[in-house]
Amino acid sequence: MFKATIDAxxxxxxxxxxxxxVDEARFRIxxxxxxxxxxxxANVAMVSFDLATDAFEDFSxxxxxxxxxxxxxxDILAVADRDDKVxxxxxxxxxxxxIQIGGFSYTLSLLDPSTIRAEPxxxxxxxxxxIVLNGKDLQKAVKAAEKISDHMLLGVExxxxxxxxxxxxxxxxxxxxxxxxxxxxxxxxxxxxxxDYLSDIIKPASKSNEVTLHLGKDFxxxxxxxxxxxxxxxxxxxxxxxxxx
Amino acid sequence: xxKSLCIKCKGKGLCGRPLCPxxxxxxxxxxxxxxxxxxxxxxxxxxxxxxxxxxxxxxxTAGPMIPPxxxxxxxxxxxxxxxxLSMDIQDVISARCQLVRxxxxxxxxxxxxxxxxxxxxxxxxxxxxxxxxxxxFTKPLQQKLKFDSVLTPMGPSGAVKDFDxxxxxxxxxxxxYLAYDTDALAKDVVCELFRSDIPTEHITRLLSIGxxxxxxxxxxxxxxxxxxxxxxxxxxxxxxxxxxxVSEISVFSGGCFGNYFEIMLVPRVFxxxxxEIWMKRSVWSGGSSWIGQDxxxxxxxxxYSNLAGGYYAARIAALEYLEDAGRQASVFMIREITPEYxxxxxxxxxxxxxxxxxxxxxxxxxxxxxxxxDMATRVRTPAQEWKAKTKMLSDVRFQRTLDSFL
Numbered sequence: 001m002f003k004a005t006i007d008a009x010x011x012x013x014x015x016x017x018x019x020x021x022v023d024e025a026r027f028r029i030x031x032x033x034x035x036x037x038x039x040x041x042a043n044v045a046m047v048s049f050d051l052a053t054d055a056f057e058d059f060s061x062x063x064x065x066x067x068x069x070x071x072x073x074x075d076i077l078a079v080a081d082r083d084d085k086v087x088x089x090x091x092x093x094x095x096x097x098x099i100q101i102g103g104f105s106y107t108l109s110l111l112d113p114s115t116i117r118a119e120p121x122x123x124x125x126x127x128x129x130x131i132v133l134n135g136k137d138l139q140k141a142v143k144a145a146e147k148i149s150d151h152m153l154l155g156v157e158x159x160x161x162x163x164x165x166x167x168x169x170x171x172x173x174x175x176x177x178x179x180x181x182x183x184x185x186x187x188x189x190x191x192x193x194x195x196d197y198l199s200d201i202i203k204p205a206s207k208s209n210e211v212t213l214h215l216g217k218d219f220x221x222x223x224x225x226x227x228x229x230x231x232x233x234x235x236x237x238x239x240x241x242x243x244x245x
Numbered sequence: 246x247x248k249s250l251c252i253k254c255k256g257k258g259l260c261g262r263p264l265c266p267x268x269x270x271x272x273x274x275x276x277x278x279x280x281x282x283x284x285x286x287x288x289x290x291x292x293x294x295x296x297x298x299x300x301x302x303x304x305x306t307a308g309p310m311i312p313p314x315x316x317x318x319x320x321x322x323x324x325x326x327x328x329x330l331s332m333d334i335q336d337v338i339s340a341r342c343q344l345v346r347x348x349x350x351x352x353x354x355x356x357x358x359x360x361x362x363x364x365x366x367x368x369x370x371x372x373x374x375x376x377x378x379x380x381x382f383t384k385p386l387q388q389k390l391k392f393d394s395v396l397t398p399m400g401p402s403g404a405v406k407d408f409d410x411x412x413x414x415x416x417x418x419x420x421x422y423l424a425y426d427t428d429a430l431a432k433d434v435v436c437e438l439f440r441s442d443i444p445t446e447h448i449t450r451l452l453s454i455g456x457x458x459x460x461x462x463x464x465x466x467x468x469x470x471x472x473x474x475x476x477x478x479x480x481x482x483x484x485x486x487x488x489x490x491v492s493e494i495s496v497f498s499g500g501c502f503g504n505y506f507e508i509m510l511v512p513r514v515f516x517x518x519x520x521e522i523w524m525k526r527s528v529w530s531g532g533s534s535w536i537g538q539d540x541x542x543x544x545x546x547x548x549y550s551n552l553a554g555g556y557y558a559a560r561i562a563a564l565e566y567l568e569d570a571g572r573q574a575s576v577f578m579i580r581e582i583t584p585e586y587x588x589x590x591x592x593x594x595x596x597x598x599x600x601x602x603x604x605x606x607x608x609x610x611x612x613x614x615x616x617x618x619d620m621a622t623r624v625r626t627p628a629q630e631w632k633a634k635t636k637m638l639s640d641v642r643f644q645r646t647l648d649s650f651l
Contacts, residue, residue, distance in 0.1 A: 041486070041543040042514050043646040123650035194644060220650055239650065241643045 002029045002064060002090040005057040008080040008101065010228050013204065014051060015077065017227075017234045019070040020200040021047050026113045027068060029061040039120035045197050046120050048235040055231035057085065066090065066097065067111030076106050123237070127214035127222060128187035129156040133176065135225065138213075139206035141174050142199050148172050151241055152198060154215060155190030161213075165195075182210060189215045191240040201236050218242065252529045252537070255394030255553060255589070267529065268393070268589075285382045287313040287345055290375035292324035293414070295366050296346050296399065297453045299465035303353040307454070307463055308405055309366050311378050312343040320375040324446055326397075326593040330501055330601070334588055338398050346402035347380040353463040356455025363454075365410055370454040371424060372414030373447065380408035394529075395467045395554045397591035417443065424456045431458025435473055436480035445596070449473045467554075470592055474557035479545070481564040485515055486543065488567070491574040494610045496619055499602035502594050503527065503585030506602035507620040508563065510574040511613060511641050515567075516542045517576045518637035519559050521552055522626050526584040534626065538634045554592040555580070562599030575641050579631065581624055613642050 018025050021040040028035045033053045039046040053059040080086065080101045087100040091107075099106040145152040145165035153164040157175075161184060164173040178184055205211050205225050214222035223236040256265040294310035312320055322328040323344060329337045349362050359367060369376055382403040419441045423434045434457045438448045453469035455461045464472065490512040497508040518540035523530040539552045550556035563576045580595065610616040617638075621628035 039647065042516075043648055044644060046647060120647070121651055123647060125650060194640075220647065237647060239645045239647045242645060243643075 002061040004059045005085055005087045008077060008084040008086050009082045011086050012077045013227055015070055015073050017049055017204040018047060020203060021045055024069050024111055024116045026116050027066040029064045031061060037119040045238045051232040055228035065113045067113040067116050069111055072108060127216040127219060129189040129215040130185040131161045131181060131213045132183040132210060133181045135206040135208040135211045138211055139202050142202045144172050146195050146199060151192055151194050153190055153192050156186050156188060159186050189217050191215060191218050192243050193238055193240055197238055249535050252523050252535045255529055287311055288379045289313045289315045290317040290320035291369055291378045292320045293369045293372045293376050294324045294344060295370045295450055295454045297463045297466050299467055304350060305353060305463060306348040307351050308347040308349055309369050309378060310344040310346050311380055313345060315343060317375040326597050330597060334502055337590055341398045342400040344399045347405035347408055348402055349405055356461040356463050367454050367456055368414055369410060370450045371416040371420055373417050374415050376414050377411035379411060381406045394589050395470050395592045427459060432476050435476045439477040445473060471554040471557050474561050478557055478561045478564055481568050485567045485573045488571055488573045491572040494616050495607035496616050497602045497605050497607050498623055499605045500598040501601055503583040504594055504598035505581045506599050507579040507624055508602050509577040509616050513575040513641055514543045515573045516637055517560055519552060519556055519578045520631055520634055522581045522631055524583050527582040527586050528589050536631055536634050540637045555595040558592045558596040559599045562596060562603050566603040577638055579624055
């Protein structure tokens, strides 16, 4: 059983955090809320998504799994106003999700969860550096790097967080000191990441005032932030590139 | 006009000229060997073969291809690329030039309600083996050959007054049953035929003469060839994507008709990259060499490849191998076209050359660098000219995956 009401913009933002990596996802429903663990087809980036019942106007659910085609949900939400309420109810027998939104009633066919890629195993990593910054600043840095290169170096030098991109002919570097950041746990680290992935992940993260990065030396980066006043937490894990030569 | 335009266009007419000068050169230097009787009729065993033109779409010319005075035993090889592999280019051209095209002009939508002539072409297309056919023409035949990058060469053509099938076509069960299924989508039918080991040429023939799918239309042969490769390829990718990875880095090589392939499989999720190296004085390139690149990752290909039909034909060869092996891999291919490929024979050359390479005994390597060094010893063009063009390899070599941190 699953039945819930939520603000349209919150659901939209939630779906976006997943759709930057995957087209379809398994939504794990429990009395505590909704959880998704998904990895992109190339096994380079994964997302952990948790939305607690506090994020909903009302929520009741037993343990079950829903398979959703994310682009279908995005299409439906496109007609909704920001402040519309979305009411969702699972029809278990028909394997459909009934969605009411702004006067429309949709019946959305569910995907068989077993046809969607299984939940990934999550690597347990000890990442020595931690940086907390505004999502906007991170997005700016990524945009600047995109103009120069296909990948971007992120790291900590001394007390400073830095990002650097080097193309065939040009390079760009941004250094942020402790007072430009919200917080930093400084340990010298550096890892290189593909901007294909980073720029997608940064889109939903840029809406958050507080994004936490965990970095290591040639290790994956963790990018964490919250939505819905902390009722929803999103964590990305992105594998690094090896620096050539 | 830049020289590379000819390689990209391959006779499509991008330069704005009414006729392709390169193709015209072949037309004028070749003489057809077709034996045509003077009363304007021909009799012979169609391999079977049908042709649908693309000029004037949706009003196109379509009809059967008939080799005058050729019996069933000899006609078989005229539509079977497997048998051409042991021949040289000149012999393939002369063999194919025996095929006379008997055209009528027809709207593509008429495939749903065929007239008598189209109905017979459709009947012919269903057959697995040659069918005795007779055709009467309104005018004497034009002594003209047709060359193209995608199409196989063929002989003269003429407007047909009438034609008749002199025996019953032999139709494979699967083909019979799917051609009469008007509820199945063409895409699904093509994939099912491909899985039932119906030869690609037969599927293309059915698709182009308007015998597959719900909304049936004639499909110009040139388009149908690539559509078949693409649809069958996408279907295999859907299967391959869920398969375990190959166990090691391996390199395959081989080819035919001056189309030389070096193919590397890397244990990683499916992706595909093709580098095309047109050496100086190969068929489209003129006096300078040209290197083209296209690729797709696990999310698939959007839009039409800039390398045209050859991309899809090469891809299918690798996919067939992976599916048989029950594995997935990142596939990196080099297709080097040497001056031995002096006349365009059609996209089947790419398909068969790549299949030939995939059937070789692979060499295995510890690292991608070692594999590349090995490939470079057989590719005639120096490695520094093509290595820089690859995009996928840098990803494969430098991008790590999350499972390596478990």
